[in-house]
Amino acid sequence: LYKSSSNFDMLERYKYKRQLASHQLNNYLLKKEARDRAPLRTSTALPAAVxxxxxxxxxxxxxxxxxxxxxxxxxxxxxxxxxxQGGEMRWVATGEGLWSLSxxxxxxxxxxxxxxxxxxxxxxxxxxxxxxxxxxxxxxxxxxxxxxxxxxxxxxxxxxxxxxxxxxxxxxxxxxxxxxxxxxxxxxxxxxxxxxxINGRTLDENDTPLHVAARNGLPDHVDLYLRYGAAVNKENDEGLTPLNAACSQPQELQELQHYFTVCQMLLGAGANVHTMDQDKRNPLHMACKNVNPDIVDLLLASGACVNDMDYGGEAPMHNILKVVCYKFSHQPERIVRALLNHGSIRVWPGALPMVLKHCCVSPRTIEVLLNAYSFLKVTDTWVESVSPEVFKHKDFYESVFSLAMTPRSLQHLARCKLRNVLDGRVHQVVPKLDLPAFIKNYLLLEYRGFIH
CATH class of the missing domain: 1.25.40.20 (Ankyrin repeat-containing domain)
Known part of the structure; x- marks a missing residue:
């Protein structure tokens, strides 16, 4: 029995040595292949000199x-x-609470x-x-x-x-x-x-290259990274996915199309339209804040929830109305119209004078917003809220102020009734109705340049 056990141990040691030798040989061959593939150096790197x-x-x-x-x-x-030599001047601590410019x-x-x-x-x-x-x-x-x-x-x-x-x-x-x-x-x-x-993270924010490309509105980079297998729903330390990052980035007028294309690619690759950041803001909140109408349409078509509230209790409609005065060239009226047609909450009527004050530079936005109400109590406060600087829109605002003495038209009241019945399905049902195009557009709050 002892002899048999000894032979067994010798056999196990022999097998182990063979495995170890094989492992070492494989390592050597892999390293040799790597060396052979590496570009030849003309000289060995020496310690760097200043x-x-x-x-x-x-x-x-x-x-x-x-x-x-x-x-x-x-x-x-x-x-x-x-x-x-030279460089910029900065304050440097020299010890004992002393600082000097160097x-x-x-x-x-x-x-x-x-x-x-x-x-x-x-x-x-x-x-x-x-x-x-x-x-x-x-x-x-x-x-x-x-x-x-x-x-x-x-x-x-x-x-x-x-x-x-x-x-x-x-x-x-x-x-x-x-x-x-x-x-x-x-x-x-x-x-x-x-x-x-492709999914390497930054140390400070945990961003991937796809986050960087999306945030900077780079469609070619996004397309390239997705083809290399970039993770489309990775969240960074702020809870932002690449889609959130693209929507949250402030966008100039000439950049809107680039960011739209980026979002199109990300959604096509399976980006989650409902992901929220640490403040519970989803991509729709952010796209409204940065006033990109095409992205808003895209997100709504992809199932974004029009009345989700962030931690501050604000819905996408609040976000767009806050920035109309800064981004009126971005067609904010398109966003307000899209939100309302998808069933967005409306502004409390008592707050309309304040909205009028901040959004009067965009008459179309005001028109769409006011046409969501069957009754408006127009007062002198409304007149005072409109800045004299928008005099070029005088005819439109006179049509608004005239509602103080004139009720809304029967046509408008019929529109409001039908929209209330359809609730949040206006955008789905109205295009399918067997009605003339101009009536469909009227039901969908198309702009007319006046209030009646």
Whole structure:
């Protein structure tokens, strides 16, 4: 029995040694394959030296290739840390409660300077001279610099020479996170081709690259990231998904279409239209606040709840009415009309003079809003609420003020009755009715330029 047990132990040890040897061999082969695939370096990276030479800095900042060939001949190293002269002044603590003004020095490298400025030939020379591709004395790598400044050729060069596509900066950002402009699209493509993490998170907000692209209204980036498998419903530390991030971003008139396209893509990829942030605001709240009518229509068509309240007790209708005076060129009347046709709550009649005061620059918004009521008690307060600056809309406001002495028309009362019967189904039922188009439009609160 003892002999048998001993033989069994020897057999187990033998099998273990074989497994270990096999494991070590596999590791060796994998590492060899990685080395074989990696681009060849012309020299081994040496410890970086600090350089304050103005001649070297001038050649780097101007992209003077000929000068750099003289400054970095074959056999030399370009593994330097540049300490620029000057910089911005800032207060620095000197101890014992004392502060002094001193120049803020931001350390950089020749790679950072050339990569960020698109000097691809100079960058190639530095890489051939053995510059450390992942050196980050100022907290970011040269790859961050090239991506942030939308330099695709330099980005590709750095990646070919082994730059870490997932390097994390001092601020907790990966290179994909700094691809935040339309011009950085090619950089983002190269990063993903070289293994950038599509769902990598920032350290401060837990944003993914898709959050960044959505927040900046970048349809091409969003399309690219979704094709690479980006998680469409990931929430950041504020509870925002990429869809929430896109809707919550303030948008200029010329940017509305870009953000609409982004939201279209995200919803097509399965984005949740009901996700709320920490303040219980959903994408519809945010799209109303930023006055993007196309996105509001899209969200409502995708099932967004028109009367959801945030923590402050405000519905989407409150959000749009608050900003009409700032965004009247964004067609806020379209949003008010869409909300009402989907069954939105109306403004308390006693608050209408206040709404009139803040929204009078947009007569169409006032028209849509007032046409949701069968009866209005117009007083002198209403007249006082309209700013003299909107005199060009005099005819419209005179039609509003005339309601103080004239009841609403029978036609309007019939409209109100039918809309009340349909409740929140106006947008669904009215288009299907066998009625002339102008009557359907009237029921859907189309603008006429006057109140009757």
């Amino acid at each position: 350089c304050q030479d103005a001649v070297v800095q001038n050649a780097l900042y101007t992209g003077d290739l000929e000068a750099m060939q003289h400054l970095f001949p074959r056999g030399s190293t370009a593994n330097l840390i540049i300490e620029p 120049y803020e020095q931001e350390l950089t490298t020749p790679l950072h300077i050339t990569a960020g400025r698109g000097f691809a030939d100079c960058l190639r020379l530095l890489l051939q001279r053995g510059a450390n591709v992942d050196l980050a004395p100022g907290g970011t790598t040269a790859l961050h610099e090239s991506c942030e400044n939308s330099q695709p050729e330099c980005t590709k060069l750095l990646l070919i020479h082994g730059a870490n596509a997932n390097a994390v900066s001092e601020d907790g950002l990966m290179p994909l996170h700094v691809c935040s402009s339309p011009e950085s699209f090619e950089c983002a493509k190269y990063l993903l081709q070289y293994g950038a993490a």
